[in-house]
Amino acid sequence: MLHPVPSRATVVTVVVLLLAYFAAFRYAEPAPFALAVGLPLLAAGILIRFVTNSVLKKNQEVSRDGLYAVCRHPMYVGSITLAVAIAILMNHPVGLVLVVAVLTIATWRLRREERFLLANLPGYAEYRREVPAFPTPRSVARALRSGRLRQPVSLRQCFLNGEVFRANFYLPLLLISGLYLQHLGRLQMPGWIFMAGAVVALIITAISARFHPADHPRSRLDYLLPAALELGMLALAAAAR
Numbered sequence: 001m002l003h004p005v006p007s008r009a010t011v012v013t014v015v016v017l018l019l020a021y022f023a024a025f026r027y028a029e030p031a032p033f034a035l036a037v038g039l040p041l042l043a044a045g046i047l048i049r050f051v052t053n054s055v056l057k058k059n060q061e062v063s064r065d066g067l068y069a070v071c072r073h074p075m076y077v078g079s080i081t082l083a084v085a086i087a088i089l090m091n092h093p094v095g096l097v098l099v100v101a102v103l104t105i106a107t108w109r110l111r112r113e114e115r116f117l118l119a120n121l122p123g124y125a126e127y128r129r130e131v132p133a134f135p136t137p138r139s140v141a142r143a144l145r146s147g148r149l150r151q152p153v154s155l156r157q158c159f160l161n162g163e164v165f166r167a168n169f170y171l172p173l174l175l176i177s178g179l180y181l182q183h184l185g186r187l188q189m190p191g192w193i194f195m196a197g198a199v200v201a202l203i204i205t206a207i208s209a210r211f212h213p214a215d216h217p218r219s220r221l222d223y224l225l226p227a228a229l230e231l232g233m234l235a236l237a238a239a240a241r
Contacts, residue, residue: 025090025177025180025181026094027090027092027094027095028089028090028091028092028095028177028181028186029090029091029092029186030089030090030091030181030186030187031091034088034089034090034091035089037088038085038086038088038089039085039089041081041084041085041088042082042085042086042089042174044081044085045078045079045080045081045082045083045084045085046078046082046167046170047078048067048074048077048078048081049075049078049079049082049163049167050153050158050163050167051066051067051074051151051153052066052067052068052074052075052078053075053157053158053161053162053163054066054151054152054153054154054155054157054158055067055068055151055154055157056068056075056157056161057157058161059117059120059121061121061123062121062122062123062124062127064127064131064148065148065149065150065151066148066149066150066151067149068131069131069139069142069143069146069148069149070131070135070139070140070143070149071131071132071133071134071135071136071139072127072128072131072132072133072134073106073110073133073134076106076109076110076134077134077135079102079106080099080102080103080106082102083098083099083101083102083103084099086098087099110133114128155211156213159211159212159213159216160213160216162218164208164212165208165218165222165223167204167208168201168204168205168208168223168226169226169229171197171200171201171204172198172201172226172229172230172233175194175197175198175201175233175237176229176233176236178194179194179233179236179237179240182194182240183240191237191240194233194236194237194240195234195237195238197233197237198230198231198233198234198237199234201226201230201233202227202230202231202234205223205226205227205230206223206227208223209223209227
């Protein structure tokens, strides 16, 4: 079975975001208020991406339901929400580096995608005239009136769009960052929280691998990578106790 090959744009995006993320976290100083605001916002960003991917059929048809009735690029709304949440969690001005990086990449990729969709996806030009790139009060009200904001959530579509696989890296990344900040003395949390988080992440990865669609171009073996990260995280958390 062939594996999907990431595009150059995707590779550049991932490298830049990881560099910005870890560079910014070097200066993070999380505080209770920052955690209270940032963690719910982080969950909201992940939820937006999942709901978006539950209806999106990439390059096959124009998606008009769910969050796509509100704006043309809800995926970027989710990514920007995640970046803002992480910047808040960092509780340091340097966290704005990550937000700027995400906004810059989103703008670059958005323009590329718009040109491609206008040229290759029937009906996209009309959709582009009707729906704004990002949410506005008017677009939200119109989506609510039309009833198109309601949509069935398809976990299978999330698998097919790769969001479930990507989501298996979110929790380990946050746990590793938290353990790093704990090591620097900037975060005070009981060690068992990191161990419990690693166990939960392992369970999520195992469930994801179990229900991974057989007809997906990605192999179940790919879940060994996040599982290895989670096992490493569990070992580090146990050693740090």
